[in-house]
Amino acid sequence: MTRALRGYIRPEIEHTPFCPGCGHGSLMGTILRAIDDLNWDMDEMLFVSGIGCAGWIPSPHFNADTLHTLHGRAIAFATGAKLFNPALKVMVIGGDGDLTSIGGNHLIHAARRDIDLTVVCANNMIYGMTGGQAASTTPLGCTSATTPAGNPYRPFDLCKLLEGAGARYVARFAVTQPVELRESIKKALTIEGFTFVEAVSPCPTQFGRRNKIDQAADMIRTLQAHCVPRERATGKEGPDMIITGEFVGA
Amino acid sequence: MGDRRVKPSLPEGRYFFSGNEAVAEGALSAGCRFYGGYPITPSSEIMERMAARLPEFDGVFIQMEDEIASIASVIGASWAGAKAMTATSGPGFSLMQEGIGYAAFTEAPCVVVDIQRAGPSTGQATKVGSGDLMQAKWGSHGDYLPIALSPWSVQEMFDLTIRAFNLAERFRTPVFLMGEEATAHLRESIRVPGEIAVSERNRGEGPPFGTDEPDGVPPMPVFGDGRKLLVTGSTHDQEGFRKTDDPETHRRLVERLHKKILNHQDEIIQTEAYHLKGAEVGIIAYGFTARSALFAVQRLRKAGVAAGLLRLQTLWPFPYDVVESLTRSLKHCLTFEMNMGQISGEIQKVCRCPLHVTTQVNGTIISPATMETKVREVLS
Amino acid sequence: MREITQIRLAGFGGQGIVLAGMLLGFAGVREGLEVANANSYGAQARGSACKAEVILGRKSIVFPHVLTSDILIVLSQEAYKLFLPDMADGGTILFDPYHVTPGKTPHTFHGIPATQTALKTFRTPQPANIVMLGAFTELTGIISEANMTAAIRENAPPRFVDANLKALALGIDLAKKTKGAS
Numbered sequence: 018m019t020r021a022l023r024g025y026i027r028p029e030i031e032h033t034p035f036c037p038g039c040g041h042g043s044l045m046g047t048i049l050r051a052i053d054d055l056n057w058d059m060d061e062m063l064f065v066s067g068i069g070c071a072g073w074i075p076s077p078h079f080n081a082d083t084l085h086t087l088h089g090r091a092i093a094f095a096t097g098a099k100l101f102n103p104a105l106k107v108m109v110i111g112g113d114g115d116l117t118s119i120g121g122n123h124l125i126h127a128a129r130r131d132i133d134l135t136v137v138c139a140n141n142m143i144y145g146m147t148g149g150q151a152a153s154t155t156p157l158g159c160t161s162a163t164t165p166a167g168n169p170y171r172p173f174d175l176c177k178l179l180e181g182a183g184a185r186y187v188a189r190f191a192v193t194q195p196v197e198l199r200e201s202i203k204k205a206l207t208i209e210g211f212t213f214v215e216a217v218s219p220c221p222t223q224f225g226r227r228n229k230i231d232q233a234a235d236m237i238r239t240l241q242a243h244c245v246p247r248e249r250a251t252g253k254e255g256p257d258m259i260i261t262g263e264f265v266g267a
Numbered sequence: 268m269g270d271r272r273v274k275p276s277l278p279e280g281r282y283f284f285s286g287n288e289a290v291a292e293g294a295l296s297a298g299c300r301f302y303g304g305y306p307i308t309p310s311s312e313i314m315e316r317m318a319a320r321l322p323e324f325d326g327v328f329i330q331m332e333d334e335i336a337s338i339a340s341v342i343g344a345s346w347a348g349a350k351a352m353t354a355t356s357g358p359g360f361s362l363m364q365e366g367i368g369y370a371a372f373t374e375a376p377c378v379v380v381d382i383q384r385a386g387p388s389t390g391q392a393t394k395v396g397s398g399d400l401m402q403a404k405w406g407s408h409g410d411y412l413p414i415a416l417s418p419w420s421v422q423e424m425f426d427l428t429i430r431a432f433n434l435a436e437r438f439r440t441p442v443f444l445m446g447e448e449a450t451a452h453l454r455e456s457i458r459v460p461g462e463i464a465v466s467e468r469n470r471g472e473g474p475p476f477g478t479d480e481p482d483g484v485p486p487m488p489v490f491g492d493g494r495k496l497l498v499t500g501s502t503h504d505q506e507g508f509r510k511t512d513d514p515e516t517h518r519r520l521v522e523r524l525h526k527k528i529l530n531h532q533d534e535i536i537q538t539e540a541y542h543l544k545g546a547e548v549g550i551i552a553y554g555f556t557a558r559s560a561l562f563a564v565q566r567l568r569k570a571g572v573a574a575g576l577l578r579l580q581t582l583w584p585f586p587y588d589v590v591e592s593l594t595r596s597l598k599h600c601l602t603f604e605m606n607m608g609q610i611s612g613e614i615q616k617v618c619r620c621p622l623h624v625t626t627q628v629n630g631t632i633i634s635p636a637t638m639e640t641k642v643r644e645v646l647s
Numbered sequence: 648m649r650e651i652t653q654i655r656l657a658g659f660g661g662q663g664i665v666l667a668g669m670l671l672g673f674a675g676v677r678e679g680l681e682v683a684n685a686n687s688y689g690a691q692a693r694g695s696a697c698k699a700e701v702i703l704g705r706k707s708i709v710f711p712h713v714l715t716s717d718i719l720i721v722l723s724q725e726a727y728k729l730f731l732p733d734m735a736d737g738g739t740i741l742f743d744p745y746h747v748t749p750g751k752t753p754h755t756f757h758g759i760p761a762t763q764t765a766l767k768t769f770r771t772p773q774p775a776n777i778v779m780l781g782a783f784t785e786l787t788g789i790i791s792e793a794n795m796t797a798a799i800r801e802n803a804p805p806r807f808v809d810a811n812l813k814a815l816a817l818g819i820d821l822a823k824k825t826k827g828a829s
């Protein structure tokens with residue numbers, strides 16, 4: 018962690034628990050930079066997360082109130098805290114499995130109710146923590162611990178899902194686009210109501226390895242090669258391409 | 268119990284309430300300011316009254332998308348400083364269990380009302396049962412000690428709801444009010460006093476997750492207090508840091524959570540004795556069934572039979588000592604339950620006289636006549 | 648009044664049996680009595696033998712369900728047949744002759760033409776339940792007319808309060824007539 022961000026991290030923290038090359042580490046830095054840019058007081062913030070590698074992004078690292086909850090349920094916990102104390106600025110950070118597979122119902126209902134939360138979904142298209150099983154975001158045909166012959170099911174397009182559910186702001190950027198991602202998180206934080214940022218985050222350990230991308234660096238290169246900014250998209254991109262940009266509330 | 272005297276949610280006086288309405292008023296009186304729930308028979312009237320009444324107290328009401336979300340929202344609100352509750356029935360209580368374990372382990376005070384109906388599964392949704400008592404005890408995984416109360420009247424749906432909040436705040440733990448359909452839908456005249464005693468959370472200094480003091484109940488700051496709280500359902504040290512590999516941290520935490528209940532059983536456990544002086548036969552009952560039992564006992568006494576009743580208001584922690592000392596002096600002990608004998612099993616563990624168990628799981632209450640007959644059978 | 652009076656109101660679903668029982672309960676509380684009230688619930692309340700039980704006590708009520716009814720207020724033949732066996736010896740039965748033809752049993756019977764009166768006055772049988780409550784008020788004297796009136800004012804659905812108060816008065820009149828006749 019760079020010195021500029023040290024104040025945002027609990028003094029007791031010496032290192033992060035993420036694997037080398039894991040996108041969650043850089044997402045963590047990007048989130049804190051966004052908060053630093055906004056000059057927000059961490060004592061007014063509450064970070065809520067669920068279970069998964071991504072759930073560890075705020076907990077125990079962020080030097081603020083943090084609520085590390087159950088697998089899938091972070092948004093429901095956050096809803097209770099936010100409604101009871103609206104002065105809290107509440108951010109939910111979680112994995113794709115956590116927020117959109119087991120917790121998908123809470124996600125769409127919080128968006129429908131327009132609860133004033135910012136949700137950042139660290140989408141690595143896999144269950145990282147439990148050893149690389151398929152998630153609701155695993156691309157069609159990809160190999161995972163539970164789809165050894167390739168995933169037979171289509172993944173969610175999370176941004177479309179959240180747009181349909183009524184989120185005020187919806188965007189997708191990869192952690193390999195740190196500037197855009199940071200601006201997007203800032204926007205999400207400052208817009209009142211339910212906002213959603215999908216941060217595509219590589220998991221070299223569980224996703225890469227199983228899909229024949231052995232080196233963390235290759236994982237980054239592959240991700241970069243598959244991202245197409247929305248403005249440049251033709252609409253003819255194959256299902257393995259990742260369209261990035263702001264989809265609602267730009 | 269309770270250290271602050273406050274005015275209840277209604278002016279002092281007599282009221283005619285259903286049990287469910289009385290729960291809602293008890294909660295409001297105790298200071299409940301957050302309700303998150305999901306409709307289910309036979310508990311829904313609690314939710315409906317909270318929806319209507321909470322705004323009058325600047326409280327927050329939300330209908331969540333399911334019971335998993337309901338208990339989660341309640342715990343989130345609790346950590347944000349609310350006295351919070353939800354109410355449900357069997358199927359919803361099942362869905363809440365993971366959250367209940369989280370509340371127990373992070374020591375988040377909250378009240379969960381389970382208006383029991385005839386289960387398992389969807390069972391008989393509008394019929395009475397009392398089959399969720401072991402679920403209240405063991406429902407979530409791992410070791411923790413819950414507190415569960417059993418009201419027998421509409422008055423107690425009010426009184427014990429207040430007590431449930433007081434116990435929750437005092438011991439930083441989820442507390443269950445184990446109601447039954449028969450009392451939830453019963454209407455009775457009740458008395459709302461001019462003042463009640465309530466307990467307030469200790470938000471003071473000190474590590475929020477544990478001390479080795481005998482009291483075992485650490486202070487609980489809340490979100491927004493500037494304490495940079497670290498709350499997790501994983502094993503944590505006294506400041507909240509995850510320690511998922513350290514055997515000693517886990518042992519200390521789990522043992523402290525047990526001790527904070529076990530060391531205060533005198534404060535928690537309540538039972539009532541009726542006609543037990545000189546009794547040869549004792550009925551042990553709880554909830555609605557104790558109403559039938561008292562009626563039967565009074566009739567038996569009139570007929571010259573030395574019968575008495577021990578009524579359990581607290582089911583968890585279980586009043587083993589009270590039961591043991593009572594049964595030393597009895598010739599026969601009888602139990603009647605609207606389940607297959609869940610509490611009788613606990614009584615059996617310490618019972619010092621022959622125990623006669625009657626179970627009834629047909630969705631109806633056990634009548635006083637059934638009890639009288641059983642007592643006479645046992646004596647003949 | 649005795650220490651505990653057990654009252655059962657019965658008829659078919661939709662006749663307002665449960666509401667009548669509740670209003671009686673509210674009136675009982677105003678009267679300073681202990682009250683317990685258990686009703687048919689769910690599908691039962693919509694069925695052909697809907698019942699409301701009201702226990703009024705001068706002392707606390709130990710068992711809150713009716714075991715033997717001292718008073719039966721009945722608006723359907725089926726309910727009459729069902730609940731007759733639970734009547735206390737010498738109990739009182741208020742029945743609506745439009746729906747119920749009673750047999751010969753050692754009880755005190757009062758035929759109250761509630762449905763017909765409701766039809767005549769309101770062009771709907773609906774207020775028959777409150778007409779019966781009026782007759783009950785007059786015949787038993789357990790609850791004062793003032794408390795019954797107040798219970799209706801405070802707890803009946805607002806748009807029906809006036810009609811219900813009128814129905815109560817009609818019931819009281821009908822009861823006065825049957826008293827005169829017996």
Ligand SMILES: Cc1ncc(C[n+]2csc(CCOP(=O)(O)OP(=O)(O)O)c2C)c(N)n1
Nearest residue numbers: 068069070071088112113114115144145146
């Ligand atoms: C109720 C429940 N079911 C299953 C698990 C096991 N589990 C822990 S993390 C996880 C998946 C995490 O995946 P994701 O949310 O995508 O986070 P990542 O590790 O990929 O960042 C699962 C299935 C659990 N903790 N709780």
Ligand code: SF4
Nearest residue numbers: 035036039070145220
């Ligand atoms: S398993 Fe995957 S998601 Fe988890 S820390 Fe390692 S790289 Fe990151």
Ligand SMILES: [Mg+2]
Nearest residue numbers: 112113143145
């Ligand atoms: Mg994942």
